[in-house]
Amino acid sequence: MKVFISIALCFFTFYSNAQESLPELLKHYNTKxxxxxxxQELAMPxxxxxxxxxxxxxxxNTSHLKNAIFVGYNNxxxxxxxxxxxxxxxxxxxYCSIGIRSETIASKLKKAGYTNVFNLYGGIFEWKNNNFRVYNLENAETENVHVYSKEWGNWLKKGKKVF
Structure with a gap:
């Protein structure tokens, strides 16, 4: 599965430039x-x-949603x-940057028996694009968002892009 995701991420650069919208991108890469x-749903009290x-x-480390637990992807x-x-x-x-890696991790949780698992649509990029706060390691609000690469960064419209 990691090989598939790695290949998908390699082709992301090409495909992201050809995509017209986030829904099309996620439809292409995710299984739903x-x-x-x-x-908006996640932000509700x-x-x-x-x-x-x-x-x-x-x-x-650059930024994350408040109280998010780091679980990583590769490890x-x-x-x-x-x-x-x-x-x-x-x-x-x-969640991840945009919602592709997070689906893989969420699927592993579902396979392990977790019954109430969701993928954050559009990931941290969509979160920040909708003016919700992100936090650094000191739990201070930050405008910085790690965008993984220049190509992926095209999907982040607000905040400061960090590579």
């Missing part, structure tokens, strides 16, 4: 086996979900999630 939650960041450590360890979230009926929202 994990339901989406919108940034009544939403009490565990938030998992499925990006790499450098991306997380994701299911056992660490099980230790932190033993109740498999807990609401869990997984």
């Amino acid at each position: 086996n994990i339901p989406y939650i919108t940034v 009544k939403t009490k979900a565990f938030i998992l960041d499925a990006r790499e450590k450098g991306e997380y 994701f360890e299911l056992d660490s999630v099980i230790a932190k979230i033993p109740n498999k009926n807990s609401e869990i929202v997984v």
